[in-house]
Amino acid sequence: MGVLPVPAEVRAILLDIExxxxxxxxxxxxxxxxxxxNVKEYLRAHWEEEECQRDxxxxxxxxxxxxxxxxxxxxxxxxxxxxxxxxxxxQAVVDNVHWQMSLDRKTMALKQLQGHMWRAAYATxxxxxxxxxxxxxxxxxxxxxxxxxxxxxxxxxxxxxxxxGYSTEGDILELFDGHFDTKIGPKxxxxxxxxxxxxxxxxxxxxxxxxxxxREASAAEEADTHVAVVIRPxxxxxxxxxxxxxxxxxxxxxxxxxxxx
Ligand SMILES: CSCCC(=O)C(=O)COP(=O)(O)O
Ligand SMILES: [Mg+2]
Numbered sequence: 001m002g003v004l005p006v007p008a009e010v011r012a013i014l015l016d017i018e019x020x021x022x023x024x025x026x027x028x029x030x031x032x033x034x035x036x037x038n039v040k041e042y043l044r045a046h047w048e049e050e051e052c053q054r055d056x057x058x059x060x061x062x063x064x065x066x067x068x069x070x071x072x073x074x075x076x077x078x079x080x081x082x083x084x085x086x087x088x089x090x091q092a093v094v095d096n097v098h099w100q101m102s103l104d105r106k107t108m109a110l111k112q113l114q115g116h117m118w119r120a121a122y123a124t125x126x127x128x129x130x131x132x133x134x135x136x137x138x139x140x141x142x143x144x145x146x147x148x149x150x151x152x153x154x155x156x157x158x159x160x161x162x163x164x165g166y167s168t169e170g171d172i173l174e175l176f177d178g179h180f181d182t183k184i185g186p187k188x189x190x191x192x193x194x195x196x197x198x199x200x201x202x203x204x205x206x207x208x209x210x211x212x213x214x215r216e217a218s219a220a221e222e223a224d225t226h227v228a229v230v231i232r233p234x235x236x237x238x239x240x241x242x243x244x245x246x247x248x249x250x251x252x253x254x255x256x257x258x259x260x261x
Pocket of ligand 1: 016017018019027031106111114152153154155156159160163187
């Protein structure tokens with residue numbers, strides 16, 4: 001097991017979810033499959049609700065912005081009332097969601113709908129958020145040492161709270177001091193990390209960001225945030241350059257805080 005000393009100036013640890021706290025397989029095979037299998041039924045059942053109409057409105061706006069992309073699926077407005085017209089629009093939303101998911105897009109519109117759909121799956125016990133076994137004990141230790149702990153994921157804040165609120169380890173939301181999603185900015189843009197630091201009330205170099213994605217690590221580093229790339233079973237491989245450039249950990253227990261004994 002390796003040891004990665006945490007710089008003394010670090011006051012907060014910022015955690016990615018997919019590939020960092022949580023297996024990619026759970027996100028792809030359980031969470032994303034649930035969306036693909038249930039989106040049509042969900043839209044039919046909730047279509048008249050305000051929240052669902054807001055989600056569809058966001059998806060429609062995103063579809064307009066995406067119109068020049070290869071394979072993009074437009075979402076028409078309902079041009080008349082009636083079952084057939086409703087089915088036509090719902091099918092367009094379903095096709096748009098499937099298209100976005102086939103590219104693993106991280107648009108806010110897609111992530112909002114996904115978060116709302118997962119609510120029922122978690123609340124009924126159909127799904128439990130999977131977390132690597134080293135995560136909870138390590139976070140408890142960091143917090144005892146005075147470290148603040150935050151989440152930053154492309155999944156919506158609502159989806160993050162569901163995953164940790166209904167996790168295999170129980171409700172562990174108390175372990176986090178706050179949550180960020182792409183409303184603060186995309187994870188591959190350095191400005192997002194400056195905004196997160198401002199929101200936490202610290203400098204960017206008071207934060208250590210743990211992620212599985214080198215492009216996210218690079219953006220954070222550009223903002224002067226400390227980074228480590230997390231290697232977990234099922235994560236995408238790193239290039240030799242990435243392996244030699246970034247600090248790497250394969251378990252949260254490898255982080256060594258200056259105050260740790
Ligand atoms: C909050 S659970 C769903 C995660 C998700 O939708 C996603 O796109 C994963 O992104 P991350 O930034 O956590 O790698
Ligand atoms: Mg990730």
